[in-house]
Amino acid sequence: MKFDRQLPFYNWLYPMKGQELDTVTHHEFHSGIRTEGVRSRALYFHIPFCDTICTFCTLNRGLGSTGDEQIEAYVQALLKEIALKGKYAEATSIPIRAIFFGGGTPTTLTAGQITRIGRAMHESFDLSQLEEFTFEAEVKSVTEEKCAAMRDIGVNKVRFGLQSFDPLYRELFNITATIEQEHAAAEMFSRYFEYTSFDMIYGMHGQTFEQFSRDIEYATSMGTATMELYPISNVVTQAPLHHAYAARGLKPLSFIDKMAMTIYLNQYMRSSGFQQHNGHGFLRLPEGRKPSAPFISRDYLNLYNTHTWSYHDDELIGLGNSAISQVANHTVMNDDNRVTYVKNLMENNDVKINLTVGDGIPYERGIVLALPYFGWLDKSRIRWEHIPAEMTDKLGLLVSEGMLEEDEREFRVTELGWIWYVNMMYYLSPASDQKVLDEFTALKRRAKGLTDGDDRMLPLLQLSETRR
Numbered sequence: 521m522k523f524d525r526q527l528p529f530y531n532w533l534y535p536m537k538g539q540e541l542d543t544v545t546h547h548e549f550h551s552g553i554r555t556e557g558v559r560s561r562a563l564y565f566h567i568p569f570c571d572t573i574c575t576f577c578t579l580n581r582g583l584g585s586t587g588d589e590q591i592e593a594y595v596q597a598l599l600k601e602i603a604l605k606g607k608y609a610e611a612t613s614i615p616i617r618a619i620f621f622g623g624g625t626p627t628t629l630t631a632g633q634i635t636r637i638g639r640a641m642h643e644s645f646d647l648s649q650l651e652e653f654t655f656e657a658e659v660k661s662v663t664e665e666k667c668a669a670m671r672d673i674g675v676n677k678v679r680f681g682l683q684s685f686d687p688l689y690r691e692l693f694n695i696t697a698t699i700e701q702e703h704a705a706a707e708m709f710s711r712y713f714e715y716t717s718f719d720m721i722y723g724m725h726g727q728t729f730e731q732f733s734r735d736i737e738y739a740t741s742m743g744t745a746t747m748e749l750y751p752i753s754n755v756v757t758q759a760p761l762h763h764a765y766a767a768r769g770l771k772p773l774s775f776i777d778k779m780a781m782t783i784y785l786n787q788y789m790r791s792s793g794f795q796q797h798n799g800h801g802f803l804r805l806p807e808g809r810k811p812s813a814p815f816i817s818r819d820y821l822n823l824y825n826t827h828t829w830s831y832h833d834d835e836l837i838g839l840g841n842s843a844i845s846q847v848a849n850h851t852v853m854n855d856d857n858r859v860t861y862v863k864n865l866m867e868n869n870d871v872k873i874n875l876t877v878g879d880g881i882p883y884e885r886g887i888v889l890a891l892p893y894f895g896w897l898d899k900s901r902i903r904w905e906h907i908p909a910e911m912t913d914k915l916g917l918l919v920s921e922g923m924l925e926e927d928e929r930e931f932r933v934t935e936l937g938w939i940w941y942v943n944m945m946y947y948l949s950p951a952s953d954q955k956v957l958d959e960f961t962a963l964k965r966r967a968k969g970l971t972d973g974d975d976r977m978l979p980l981l982q983l984s985e986t987r988r
Contacts, residue, residue, distance in 0.1 A: 522921060522923060522936070522940055522943070523940060523943045523947075523977060524976065524977055525775070525975045525976055525977055526775040526778070526779060526942075526943065526975050526977055527942050527943060527946055527957075527961070527975075528753060528754060528755045528775075528961060528964075528965075528972060528975060529753040529755060529756055529942075529961075530750055530751070530753060530799070530800070530942050531829060531893075531942075531945075532957065533844070533846070533851060534829075534882060534885050534888055534889055534949070534953065535849075535878045535879075535882045535885070535950075535953060536952075536953045536956040536957065545870055545871075545872070545873070546601075546604065546870050546871040546872075546873055547870065549850070549852060549873060549875060550605060550608045550610065550611050551608060551610070552610070553608065553610035553611050553847055553848075554610065554847070554848050555610055555613055555614060557833055557881075558614050558833055558835055559831070559833040559834055560614065560615065560616075560617040560649075560827070560833075560834055560835075561614045561615075561616055561617070561827065561834070561835045561836065561837060562616065562617060562618040562619065562620065562823075562824050562826075562827035562828075562834070562835075562836050562837070563616055563618075563619045563620070563641070563645065563836075563837055563838075563839065564619075564620050564622065564824075564836060564837070564838040564839065564840075564843055564844070565598070565619070565620070565621045565622070565626070565637070565641075565838075565839050565840055565843070566580070566622060566623060566624065566838065566839070566840030566841060566842055566843040566854075567594075567621060567622070567623040567624045567625065567626040567628065567629060567840065568580050568581045568582060568584075568594070568623055568624040568840070568841060568842065568858055569581065569582060569583070569584030569585075569588070569590075569591055569594075569623065569624050569625060569628040570582070570583065570584065570623065570624055570625045570628065570658065571583075571584075571585050571625065571628065571658060571660060571661055571696075572694055572695075572696050573694065574681070574683075574693050574694055574695060575692065575693055575694050575757065575758045575760050575761035575764070576683070576693055576721065576752060576757045576758070576761060577757075577758075578756050578757065578758060579623070579624065580624070580841065580842035580856055580858075581623055581624040581625075582858065584628055585628060585661075586627075586628050586629070586630055586661055587630060588628075591628060591629065591633070592633070593862055593866075594841075594858065594862055595629070595633045595636065595637065596862075596866065597861060597862040597865040597866055598637065598839060598840055599636065599637065599640050600865045600866065600869060601839050601840070601854075601865055601871055602637070602640045602641060602644050602839060603640065603644060604865075604869060604870075604871070605644065605837070605839065606643065606644025606645065611837060612644060612645050612646060613646070614646070614835075615646045615647070615648055615649040615650075616645050616646060616647050616649070616650055617649055617650060617651050617652070617823060617827075618650070618651065618652040618653070618654075618823040618824040618826075618827060619641070619647075619650065619652070619653045619654070619674075619824070620654045620656075620824040621654065621655045621656060621675075622656050623656060625656065625657070625658040625661060626655055626656050626657070627655070627656075627657040627658055627661040627662050627666060628658075628661050629666070630666070631663070631665040631666045631668070631669035632669075634666060634669040634670055634673060635669050635672065635673065637673075638669075638672070638673025638674065639673070641673070642673070642674075647674065650674060651823055652676065652677060652822075652823040652824060653673075653674045653675045653676050653677065654675070654677040654678070654679055654824055655670050655675045655677070655678050655679075656678075656679050656680070656681075657678050657679070657680040657705070657709075658680065658681065658697070659680055659697045659701045659702050659704070659705035660696065660697045660701060662705050662708065662709075664708065667708060667709070667711075667712040667713075668712070670712070670713075671712045671713065675713060676713055676714045676715065677713055677714065677715040677716070677717065678709045678712075678713050678715075678716050678717075679716075679717045679718065679719070679748075680702075680705060680706075680709075680716075680717075680718050680719075681695075681718065681719045682702055682718040682719060682720060682739075682742075683695060683719060683720060683721050684720065684721060684722075684724075684735055685699060685734065685735050685738040685739070686727075686731055686734070686735060688768075689721075689724055689727070692724075692761060692764050692765070692768075693761070702718075702742075703742070706718070706742055706743065706744060710743070710744075715744075715745050715746060716744045716745060716746075717744055717745065717746040717747055717748060717801075718739075718742065718744060718747055718748070719747075719748045719749075719750075720735065720739055720747060720748065720749040720750075721749075721750065721751070721752045722735065722749060722750075722751055722752070722778075722781055722785070723751040723752050723773055723777070723778040723781055724752055724765075724770075724773075725754075725762075725765040725770040725771060725772050725773065725971070726765070726768070726769075726770030726771060726773075727773065729781070729784070732781055732784070732785075733784075733788070736749070736785065736788050736789070736792075740789070740792050740793075740794070744804070745803070745804055745820075746797065746801060746802060746803050746804065746820060747801070747802050748800055748801050748802075749785060749789075749800055749802065750799075750800035751778045751781070751782065754772060754970060754971065754972040754973075755961065755964035755965055755967070755970060755972055756964060757970070759967070759968065759969030759970060762969050762970050762971050763969060765971065766971070772971050772972050772973035773973045774973040774974045774976075775973055775974060775975045775976070775977065776974075776976075776977060776978070777973070778973070779939070779977065782939055783939060786935070786938070786939065789802050790811045793805050793807075793809075794811075795811040795812075795816075795817040796815065796816050796817065796895070796938060797816060797817045797818075797819070797820045797821065797822075797895075798816070798821075798822060798825070798893055798894050798895065799892065799893045799894075799895075799938070799941040799942070801822065803817050803819060803820045805817075814895070814896065814932045815895065815932070815933060815934055815935050815938060816894070816895025816896060816932070816933055816938065818896070821894070825893070825894075826890070826894070827846075828846070829889040829890060829893050829894075830885065830886060830889060830890040830894070831885060831886035831890055831901050831902075832881055832882050832883045832884075832885050832886065832903075833901075835847050835848070838852070838853075838854060839854075840854065840861075841854055841855055841856060841857065841858045841861035841862075842854060842855070842856040848881055849877060849878040849879070849880055849881050849882065850875060850876070850877055850878070851875075851876045851878070852873050852874070852875050852876075853873065853874045854871055854872075854873055855871060855872040855873065860872070881906075883902065883903045883906040883907060884902075884906070884907055884908075884911055886901055886902055887902065887907065887911060887915070887948055888945060888948045888949050888953075889945060891924075891931055891933065891944075891948075892933065892937070892941040892942070892944040892945045892948070893941060893945070895932065895933040895938065895941075896930055896931065896932045896933065897930055897931040897932075898929070898930055899928075899929060899930055899931070900929070908950075910950075911948060911950075914947060914948055915931065915948075918937070918944065918947075919931075922934060922936050922937075923936050923937035923940060923944065924937055
């Protein structure tokens with residue numbers, strides 16, 4: 521074991537240090553966005569509606585179904601924000617390489633609403649270099665008409681939340697779709713889009729290795745090109761889920777149990793014709809092909825994620841309530857209240873934003889986030905003259921511990937490093953960022969009703985205790 525404890529969550533924004541929070545207008549920020557030194561940008565669209573609310577999710581969302589008037593009002597406001605951003609050359613002059621529709625559930629939109637948003641997006645942004653366009657889905661709200669509309673506006677990847685095949689955990693998560701609907705949706709997506717992926721969670725309270733093995737076996741039989749499997753983050757789930765665990769006598773797994781599942785998952789997936797393509801994503805290999813070196817495949821990449829957990833010169837612009845933008849040393853969140861978001865756009869043609877300003881351009885973000893998560897780091901992308909010696913020393917130690925390997929061109933994550941990718945992200949972060957993450961963890965663990973397992977890794981006992 522390379523670390524003495526495991527983190528209870530698996531991704532975060534960076535940087536988190538030296539920030540000042542302010543509330544400014546949309547115009548004040550976007551009229552001053554830089555364009556020099558930017559390699560590419562991505563767009564994120566937040567659709568905050570769900571037919572049902574999953575108990576493991578704490579993202580900004582509320583109840584809403586296809587055809588609801590509240591969704592149409594939101595779409596009209598979103599169209600205004602798209603047009604508003606389209607007026608700023610600084611925000612639109614950099615070609616968009618990736619787009620992600622998340623939520624919530626974007627497939628609560630009607631086919632007509634999808635078409636209108638897509639048309640506005642094409643009119644306001646340069647999409648000439650668009651490579652990846654992902655649309656999140658919930659299988660009950662998907663139709664052939666919606667798939668056709670998504671394809672027509674440029675979507676080439678759909679990702680849906682399957683989470684588990686186990687009836688117990690599907691009930692605990694409040695997943696109301698049937699397994700038959702999951703399979704039917706996956707088949708439908710394969711006819712319209714280049715890539716289909718889905719999310720799976722493991723390490724739930726009371727989950728056994730037998731249940732976990734069954735879930736993985738079913739997952740590999742879905743036939744999708746990729747899938748995402750990650751341990752549940754108990755500290756950022758909802759209290760009702762934990763109350764349901766308690767009512768059924770289900771106890772939280774220790775983090776050693778979760779680590780054992782991750783190690784088992786690694787072996788299972790690679791022996792079943794898959795290879796890792798990031799910290800928790802797996803790519804289906806061509807028939808008969810074995811996983812090859814380097815450990816992380818480069819045949820597939822979640823391009824959108826390279827603008828959220830990547831280098832300093834890849835940036836993100838968010839649209840919709842609570843959507844986040846990361847531009848230079850600024851992190852911006854749109855108004856997280858859907859009602860006031862809609863009201864301000866419709867009445868004032870403006871969006872309230874919360875702005876945090878870092879100490880400077882985060883040149884080290886590629887080291888802290890991209891290397892552990894994506895599995896490799898192109899040294900030429902890093903402005904090494906801006907990287908503190910402490911961070912390069914840490915890289916050297918990770919190499920000596922067998923978690924990274926290095927040559928003249930790049931750093932690469934090893935099999936051991938992949939298992940610990942989250943801890944490497946934390947370890948490579950400056951002390952001030954670690955302090956923020958520690959305080960956030962402590963705060964979440966004080967939340968009433970939430971339960972989590974022991975996060976200690978080996979050794980669990982002092983040597984003097986083992987001799988007694």
